Amino acid sequence: MTTGIDVLRARRFDLLRGRRVGLLSHQAALTADGATSAQLLRRALGTRLSALYGPEHGFFGQAGAGEHTYTRRHPDWGIPVHALYGERRSPSPEMLTGIDVMICDLQDLGVRCYTYLATLRNMLEACAAARVEVIVTDRPIPLPHVVDGPMPDPRFTGFVAPCALPLVYGMTPAETALWLRDALGLTLRLQVVPMDGWRRDDAAWDGARPAFLPPSPGIKTWGSAMTYAATVFTEALPGIDCGRGTNLAFRVLGAPWLRAEAFCERLAQTPLPGMTLHPYRYVAGAGAYAGRELDGVRLTVTDPARVRPAEASLRVLRALGDMYGATRIWRHKGVRPAWFDSLYATDHVRRSMQNGAALPALFRQWRRDRQAFARTRRACLLYA
Template sequence: MSATIGNVSVETGLDVLVRRRGSLLRGRRFGLVAHQASVDSRHEHAATLLADLPRARLVRLFAPEHGLWGAAQDHAPIAGTRDPVTGLPVVSLYGERRAPTLSMLRGLDALVVDLQDVGSRYYTFVWTMALAMPVCARAGVPVIVLDRPNPLGGTVEGNVPDPAFASFVGLYPLPTRHGMTIGELAAYLNAEHRLGCDLTVIAMRGWRRSMLWEDTGVPWVAPSPNMPTPDTARVYPGGCLYEGTNLSEGRGTTRPFEWVGAPYLDAHAFADDLNRRRLPGVHFRPARFVPTFHKWAGRLCGGVQIHVTHAASFKPFITGLAVVASARRLGRRAFRWRRPPYEFEHRKLPFDILCGTDTVRRAIERGEPLATLERRWQPARARWLARRARWLAYR
């Protein structure tokens, strides 16, 4: 059941549970929070696999942002439906309601969570899990998290957010690139933020913090429509910042988050300005593209393609900030910060809730060097790293 590359063998939590014939679920009626990337090493979906477990009964499915099968675009409300494969009801956890109600959990003996995260604080699946956990605690329903690899490995980058800027792209303070698996995050959030959940994490076998996705051998299935490859996940901690501006982040193209631009930018001037910064592990190639939907749909955008030349040294968050700072300087009056609403926040600027503070935006507006920002983050990040250390399950 494990996925193998060379002498590397990684079993996800789902693989481990299925190999054990679901012994942890025996005699239980349970629900499953899943999406289209909830597959085992043979590409079989968790809903199908767990519905077939002996002496256990899957009775309800729950879907995060983008839906059970990843068909909905970003920020699109998800309606409740019925899964055509298992015939089970699918309860939406993205829209007006982002947490299950007590009545939705009635009759369940456990809630299983199998969600592929991408290692960035903004990605909403972790927060869907975090909102469900205290409700499960009140309902007396244990939570079982099936662990999966962090595609970005164990490296940590970015600032620790100000709790005043908490939102659905950061309910609790985590650095932008947090370097934790979803199982580790569940344990950390449950303990450090006192969610009160009866939690079990089914750990992976064979995963190490030094691994990038390509090292694991685990099949990549897009966890959201605009996360088609591991390359997308690699740039996403910076690429998602473009959502807080009037730059196209490449939605409506074949390279979301790798292409960024706008009609008001000159592609070559943009690339030259960014390459002069000599950011580690990255090269900016002049690019022109026409998004088929989303920002600047049907308009020719001048921009860049972000080529990661050395994954180990690449710093996606600082790279994203550099892209925004350069676009603002070159775009002059045409550049704009996106206005709310954004991810259910109706007052604060989207860029500010993505950063978890307004100090980053204000520093960009002042033309402050990014290295100064990085130095300012270090003390809070060091404290956070010390807090999370006991919840790391892998070397």
Template sequence: MLVNQTSVIGRTLSVDSLRSLGVTITRIFGPEHGFRANASNGARVADETDPKTGIPIISLYGRKRKPSPDDMAAIDILVFDIADVGCRFYTNINTLYDVMEACAESGKELVILDRPNPNGYVDGPVLDMKLTSGIGKFPIPITHGMTLGEFARMINGEGWLPGKAQCKINIIPVQHYTHAMEYTLPVSPSPNLNTQQSVLLYPSLCLFEGTILSQGRGTYMPFTVLGSPELKGVFDFSFTPVSIPGKSETPLHQNQVCYGLDLRNYDISAYRKKGQINIRWMMDLYKAYPNKEKFFDKSLSKQIGDIDKLVGTTKFKEQIMAGVSEEEIRKSWEPQLTDYKLRRKKYTLYP
């Protein structure tokens, strides 16, 4: 089973549920953050043994990213059961791809226990494949509007596995689900997405990982605030990132007072109904930032990511710096975005 802390049926982990039914589980594969979600963002995760069941846990976010031939030889079926947040730069879709490749190579079936996508809309530029990386492997927009079961169908249908190999997949669908539904994850999907508000703000606020602004890592309100020490006097709201083991050990602007936006009570429903990520915050905060040459400068800190790889295009940074209107920025995402929406329809399981 490829599972983490979100793999629950009621309050019980699906591993425990299946074991209680007499299913023999020989391996647990753990993704980013580990089986119990106690590893920080991007941190390597080691192999271990689950203390409750004695089942070996093999990390797919350490020395390897996909199950080995020996791993696959020890199993009959691989069950994939992880809650996702529906974003290109959230690494669950990469893990899904890797296990599909391993299953295709070994001839084993992949059973996907599908789960709702809390960010079920489609928006953002489609990734320029010249910018592929660990935070963007597929020609899809920022919010892809699919469940992981649907995305597995797309991986097969678009021939994305090496040599256009096909993985045998068996998707257990979600009853009565539609993409228009508001859905609250019952368990935090990762240490820094610890509230429903952070999950829904994540597609917009994660883009700030490509800037000098903190998104609240190193606080207990990550991905609901934005700020920088240099915005003192511009904004009244402030927060101070600190080292938090298992969450953010060395956050950007550690132990410095950051000033900016408090989005904890922002009405998320408005732009969710629009089906759009919010790029106004990026436009407004760049305009407000006093030292603009530092805003996107990833040489200033290892915590600053590559804005081009996050957004999926080199145009966005240039547009923000040039003061291009939101309407013009959105126009530049076409026709690729509309083309993707049409392709997506072939693979959806839910209305």
């Protein structure tokens, strides 16, 4: 398969001739020969690559989760590298001055609370206001078939819930840009450069994606990208470790009180389509248990078309509470109920979990709530 940026190169950058270019991207956006999209465009355009823009973690990917980044000059090229996760999260009109066309090339996950969605939305809105054309060069996502999780409650709109999408929304960056333009009613000159030779069913095998560099410090592997939506709740529940600071961040769950063999036996009786769990001992790299050896479980997505990571997250939480007591989960030091609600973009999930509500009924409600979104999504899909 060929990513959008490499398709644009094969077209001899026909959309960019004679134009001053801005680039929203990061060092995880690789080309077929291993260069970054920024390096490719610098070689092709020279000084017509006029400005760079970085999402959370920064253009160079050096900042941690939630850490503010700052605008600077590129140390070699001398052009501005604008930070979109700091004092500003949307480009100002001044930051777009002199730009004829904005290229967006981000390795995203297709998960609502992963903040590159919010940054893409903000860039599209700013470019629409400034009358700057946008070109989105496309890349694969881990779970292109999957639509899962709750729709957001408008009261919880924010940077981890920037628009009316379910938690896992199953659209590539270019498809997402088309959806955002229509959903937000933007008057925007938008072009997308689709991938060549990619199909949704290709998500299960490594040859269907470019070489992988972590798009953020916590997503070190494609496997972790697949399980992120199933484990991100741990950001709000520090009594459960997710492997931050290890090579399997967001792919493992552990705690000193967890007994992995028994827990896996319990979950083997629970519907977890497209996912398996296996015992896995590891040393926590960060958080409440940093440096301690933990009994844990390792999550593996076996069928990217069938997995339901948002549903899996609640089945795992319910099993943990049933086996080890809800107090260990919801009353551990440092628990952040408001952040849990922000991640799911509703307080209904937390209240349902704490009140022991039946999960099948909750999941049926999610599916009903997603019906209107599913129709608008279908209209924006670029690949079978």
